[in-house]
Amino acid sequence: MSRVSKKSLIASALAGAFALSAMSVSAEPLSDVQAESGRIHKEAAKSQQKIDSLYEQSQDLLAEYREVVDQTENLKVYNDHLQRLVNDQNAVLASLQKQIDGIEDTKQGVVPLMYRMIDTLEQFIQLDVPILIKDRKERVERLRELMGRSDVTTSEKYRQVLEAYQIENDYGNKIASYQGELELDGNNVTVDLFHLGRVVFVAQSLDQKSAWVWDNDARAWQELGDEYLNPITQAIRMARKQAAVDLIKLPVKAAEIAQ
Missing domain, CATH: 3.30.1120 (Arylsulfatase, C-terminal domain)
Known part of the structure; x- marks a missing residue:
């Protein structure tokens, strides 16, 4: 074999070796890229799941928020209603208290009046025709005793005094x-x-x-x-x-x- 032919064979062998070497080197990075791409896809899928989950949670929170807002508005309306009722009740209580205070003032005038009415009734009976005189005198004594009782209201005392006057009036008819x-x-x-x-x-x-x-x-x-x-x-x-x-x-x- 000539020297030229040997050189060609050696060159061909070297070229083939380099080609195999190049193919081996280029195959390794491609596998890594594919693996990385798969990992990225998996991570992206996981991220999407998290996004979807967060979105659903945000929708739930939004619905709860709207419900709370609605409830808050309802509570505000109801509280305003209750406040009006409370204000009205306070006005009624104030009016009742004023009436009670007025009753106390009235009692201060009514009690002396009742004593004067009993005295006048007694004097009238003494000067009047003595019809049922015993009963009438006993009625006056009961009225005097009644005035000293703490378990009888002022209104009831006044009612009985008026009743005694009515009985006296009936004797004339x-x-x-x-x-x-x-x-x-x-x-x-x-x-x-x-x-x-x-x-x-x-x-x-x-x-x-x-x-x-x-x-x-x-x-x-x-x-x-x-x-x-x-x-x-x-x-x-x-x-x-x-x-x-x-x-x-x-x-x-x-x-x-x-x-």
Whole structure:
């Protein structure tokens, strides 16, 4: 073989060796690139998952935020409503307190008034025709006792005082009869009593043989003549609904003519 042919073979061998060497060197970086690319894709997928998760969380938080905002608005409206109610209640309480204070002031005036009314009632009874005199005096005593009781309200005391006045007023409008006792000549005599309002107040013995009329000016009983016995008996029966109402003759004192 010529020297030229040997050189060509050596050159070809070297070229092949270099080519193989180059292919081996270039193959290693490509594998690394592919591996890195795969890793990047995996990391990107993980990142996307995190992004998706964060997005979902942000949407949930946004929904919760909107719900809280709605609730806050509702609470604000409700609180405003409650505040108006509280303000109205405070106004009512203030009005009630003012009324209570007024009641205390009124009580300071009413209590002395009631004592004066009881005194006046007692004086009136002493000067009036003595119809049911015992009951009326006892009523006044009960009122005086009532005024000293702490367990009875002022309003109830006032009501009972007014009631006593109403009872006194009714005596002037009633026709009634009842049994009682008269003190005559130092003796107590049981009699039937009859009154026509305050105009006539008469008494008759139970045997219907004697009769008397009350003279309020003299503050004493005056004996009547026999002509009044039957009319008074009839009057007593009418008052007790034992006889029909009819015209009767009764001793009525004539009014004096003013001079």
